[in-house]
Amino acid sequence: MSDIPRRAISRTARLASLPLGFAGRTALGFGKRITGMASEVISAQVQERTAEQLFSVLGQLKGGAMKLGQALSVFEAALPENLAGPYRAALTKLQEAAPPLPAASVHKVLASELGPRWRQRFSDFDDKPTAAASIGQVHRAVWKDGRDVAVKVQYPGAGDALVSDLKQLGRFAALFSAIQPGLDVKPLVAELRERVVEELDYTLEAKAQRAFAKAYAEDDEIYVPSVVAGSMRVLVTEWTEGTPMAHVIADGDEDARDLAGRRMATLHFSAPKRCKLLHADPHPGNFRMLDDGRLGVLDFGAVARLPYGLPKTIGRLTRLALDGEADAVLEGLREEGFVPADLEIDAQAVLDYLLPLLEPIAKPEFRFSRAWLRAEATRIANPRSEAYQLGKKLNLPPSYLMIHRVTLGSIGVLCQLEAKAAYREVVETWLPGFAE
Template sequence: MADDDADDLRETPLTGSALRRGARLASLPAGFAARTTWGIGRRLVGAPAAAVMNDVQRRTADQVFSVLGQLKGGAMKFGQALSIFEAALPEELVAPYRETLTKLQDAAPPMGAATVRRVMEREFGPDWADRFPDFEITPAAAASIGQVHHTWFVPEPGAEPVEVAVKLQYPGAGDALRSDLRQIGRLARLFGTLMPNLDVKALVAELQERVAEELDYSLEADAQARFAEAFADDPEIVVPRPLAHTERALVTTWLPGDRSLADVITTGTQQERDHLGEAYVRFLFAGPVRAGLLHADPHPGNFRVLPDGRLGVVDYGAVARVPDGLPAPIGPLLRAAADGDYATVAEGLRTEGFLKPGTRIDAEVLERYLSPLVTPIVDDTFSFDREWLRRQSQRLATPGPDGMSTALKLNVPPEYLLIHRVWAGGIGVLCQLGATARFRAIVSDSLPGFATA
């Protein structure tokens, strides 16, 4: 490693505090063990099991959200993924920590000014300041593996400056990200206690698989260029165009405004929630059709609210490549489910590999199990809300036929894993928004085979 890189690694807040981050993560299982022992003690003296479990969950949430809220790297990326599903948690458990979760969606402590200057020189050369006049050292946004600066960019000598965003990767982000995710993977049992209906191991494994792609901003620039072209004339969605990049820096056109979908979740009007929730869903469904790509990081911090009410979409480091669009059977099977034809749904799921060999499943049980995915498209409009999601999540987490016993019969084929994760995350965000919109029409317009099934 070069000396300059070594200096960067010592100074950046992501890697320079590696020991402190590791110690904070390591404190989680010890705290969980202590709380579990305390809970067993309470049970032995006659405390009700439900009350004890609630206390353990609440104390676990207090420590988990506190630690994740102080960290970057893989810990913060995991926290961002976790924050999408907070709407499924009981209100009494998550209410005190909602502000921390919202911050995980959209903010983090920045790099120091000296480190920023060194990174810019490393990526764009010693004359970088000439190409980036009025560069703002204080970042406009900072997240898990990089931060964004507002400035102007001269594409070539003599050209007019263009207002841009410069995304810089934290030095040493790759090693820190992999280390954190390995450690979090070992803590899956703890997070499972907090969210028993969420497959934490699968979520962490998916984040680990995407690390290499997310760290290569050249791949991100290519994906973003394809989205920008596909949505160039869209009246509701804006994708900033990439103008220049290196492996660890990305220059794109600037999106005006200082609000994100996370802010709308907190303070937005119902009109904003409905309008932006519909635009959010349209973007997720239209990407595979128009660009051959699925945006695979649906947390609200990646969706910006422009002053004219349009939805700007950033961060294309995590995408699923679907050159032929989403798998062809999805549209007809969703339509069959919306029409109540679960015999056809069961047969289709068996053909696609969702039903394990030799398993049988009652059509009515399957209907109840799949209702969180299907109910929003049965009628012309649907209203998402936290309470609806909590009821669905609690039902799916029970051991009966409507929950875990049915889940054990199902298998998500590899080609559907990321699609399923994005849809589940999208539903979580819509419930945080409390959006009402014409979701059936969106699916019909964007999902081949749904309207004609």
């Protein structure tokens, strides 16, 4: 039996252990007094045990399980503190760590992609990876011209493993609901599956990274490393030195976290206008804070292509909502498909649903926090709340799905940072339709 099938079987066994363990914990928790946001699902004790096992297993996996874990990790800030604490460290490790591919396997991929004399293209190559992601790992090296570079090498069989894992994870929706009631992972898994083919092609990632690098060349807020060389399964870019965002979240002082938050918001809103792309993987492992205060942006395997930038309607309706124009907001949401055409609904109720979400840009400055995100998650996801009942009646048009997910992911990171900044100013500068 080859290494790849053996690893696949081991991975499948670990995934299969998740729903079995969940079933046992559900039985243990049955009948106990249930409180808080999780009251509709399971006791806090069972919730904590489930979370510990879930992230322990995800942390051991490559492929789709790790990718889903990374996507979910940015929402850690929404969990109650008594649950978030025990596995926050595990989430941080998940964002930037995974079991390494053996050196011999790395060399085989490099020879296949860069040619049998691949070593001649480098003056030095470190066989020990510096980071690992869902479908590949990164090695530090020195290019033949003396530049420090990052070499991303795709895992052999990554595509098959990714598809297999995502198929299985789609069946475990109840497990994720146990740690965050109201969270439906099925649409996220479906979206990840749709992006599999694109993310496996590093030539597409290189093209996206070149577009970002050109748009932010000489920028004083955002830094994107240049692409040096690449192929289908190997990508070589200039090395980015800096403090990992996860370290800023864990150990950064208030000024450092505030600056990181401002830079994250600027990237999110400016990229669609400057390069017609949206960086669609906003977990902390993809960002560094450089010594000069710029945000270093890594990993462009997941991008949303927005040839016309962010829809102008988003900015216009956001401004109308902040101005209290309930009827105009409802009309605009209905035109865009957020509100079904035949749904009778109170305009003021819709505005009341939206305004708390717009609090970060309702005033000149705002500090994101875990407490704020938990409160909003409780308001929207608790089946007993009016907001939950109203939200069930609304639609999310397919054309807005990626933008919506990335925005939520970015907000999750800002809440992990607990960053204060002039977010309204960022929106006024970059969001079409808002200031007009």
